[in-house]
Amino acid sequence: MIRDLVRTRIEEALQRLAREGLAAAASFPSPEVSDTRQPEHGDYASNVALLNAKAAGMPPRILAERIAEALAEAPEFEAVEVAGPGFLNFRLKPESVASFVAEALRRGDGLPRSRHEEPQRINVEFVSVNPNGPITVGSGRGAAFGSALCNVLEAAGHTVHREYYINDGVNSEQMRLFAESVRSLALGEPLPDKGYKGDYVQAVADRISEMLSRPLAEAIDGLRTALAGEIDPWERRTLERRLATLLRVEERRAASADAAGCIRELSTEDLKLLCETLMIERQRSDLADFGVRFDTWFSEQSLHDAGEVERCLQRLIDAGIADTEPYQTVLKLGKNGEVLESQRVEQATGDDEDDGAPQGEAVQPTLWLRSTRFGDDKDRVLRRRDGRLTYIASDLAYHLDKFNRPSQADRLVTVLGPDHHGYIGRLTAVVAALLRKPDGEDADREALEEARRRLQVVIFQIVRFVKEGKPAPMRKRDGNIYALIDLIEELGRTMAPEESPERQKEVGKDLARFFYLMRSHDTHMDFDIDLATRRSDENPVFYVQYAHARVCSVLRKAEEAGFHAPLQPEPSELALLAHPKELALVKKIADLPHEVRRCAEDFGVHRLTTYAVELARLYHAFYDTCRVIQPEEPALTRARLSLCAAAALGLRRALGLLGVSAPERM
């Protein structure tokens, strides 16, 4: 807000210079307004003269002085100085700074919002783990990052759609194995080879046994009711499939002597769907406890059911992007994606390769996606020799669907874990293949560029959990995994042993989210559980939350003393805020929209945690120096109360974007 004011004044000054004959000034890029490190450099600085000296054809200091002269009439500045090699240093009048308290209060909950020049519809896909286990602490980082990113993009003026992709394709061997493992556990029989084990698998088995011990009427009615309502086509397909399965299961159940008998006779397909449904339910519940919600839980299988995948493949075959010629192109790519070496690998025709495909069942030739035409380093298989489709085939249909929905996305953001960076190339190629226009000299290259503009794959790096100074294992030997919900509950129990389980979960959620978000998503981070559970100076979450609780306490005390924080404070009273600690606090509060805009641009959501800590520090410092409630100074008291209200707002909204609660008492 204040920064925008300074920028506007500079732009006005440049316009003036342009009119006065310095033509180049009209085409300077929008000037940057940065913080100053030393107080003697004023409140803000700009390097506009340094950057544009060449274009203006004069030394930076001379240009800076010209701009400073043109700025002389701006009413908000106490001084505009030229310093160093050509910086412009701005010193604002205290009352100009203080007046932004009123602006912040006027914005209210919309404080972080910044007007975006080109608001977009952005589809953000994140978490998207397989439905064969709970959300782990590893995926927790993606969940925290993705959800905070969505909040930030929204605050920056975009329309955001939060999406979870369920890998429930019927061809998935993993899911079949998962279903068979559950069957064994439910029946008390030995697990299949390499079967899933662990408490959560047993929990699914127990739930299914329990479910099948009585009629499924309730679940079936529930699905019918949902289907009677207005729902998206993809969701309708998913629910219809689930209903058909439940009806088959119910028939089998009614004919069986007991739950065990029923489970023994269920087809793998039907059992798999029951397992998935339960697992997804648990994921959804765990994520909700983590403060993460999705607009869409998209089922991969629903694409197959509707024939979308086959349609998509046919389209690519017709366009000549996919074919069954028996070769694979393999490229060696340079740093900037240029092709260093191209190799055509003829496909072996024999069945001597041990690739897991059923021997002697090669009923059709391999279908290739010629993804090397779109920057990928090798062509990818769409349909295997045994006729089964690969997940890339589903990915094609899925991305096409994302673009084609009624809510059409301008941009797709996909957040993936550290073991997925190999996907960037092929996903980009997939999108390029879809976006390719049928004609044009350079259709492939243009499609690739378009894909790079419209699909952004964000990889977050690995997170290591440290306890008692040692890395904590993410997977225990007995097959149990470190679930996100376990972390939340462990943190909550340790920090708030006397509280209710719900409250404990919220405490754990706040701690976990803040810690995940403190580090840039592309650095490897250590999550120090001991530090997170320390209730002391070392814990930044409490530091920030305490600042908020403290403000609220002051506001309550003021009410008791008969003072109300004015929502529309008088400029003359705000002008009483002239103490450096007061002004520093105002500047930081007013900076939230700028911070949000930056985070939305480069996805550096972690900077918001730094911002929150800095804002809290400035409030604590202000609180310590400037007594708020002073009955003998009613005007100053009102001004400071307005500042307190604005500080509470800034803290609450910054924490809100991070998905962390702002308690009014601690």
Next chain:
RNA sequence: GCGCCUGUAGCUCAACGGAUAGAGCAACGGCCUUCUAAGCCGUUGGUUGCGGGUUCGAAUCCCGCCGGGCGCGCCA
């Protein structure tokens, strides 16, 4: 072998290409008869892994080394 990420204070990390590289913790010293001391104030701490280059200016961009993490299936 190739690719992605990364290397900043004792530790964990910040720093739109900007001025003297900053916080927190740890260590040391102060501050509660007044609004929440889960707080504040101060001191100490650096060859930004190494070497080149680009420019008015580099922790940041480019090249080359060195170290760490992860990934490179007709698995998902």
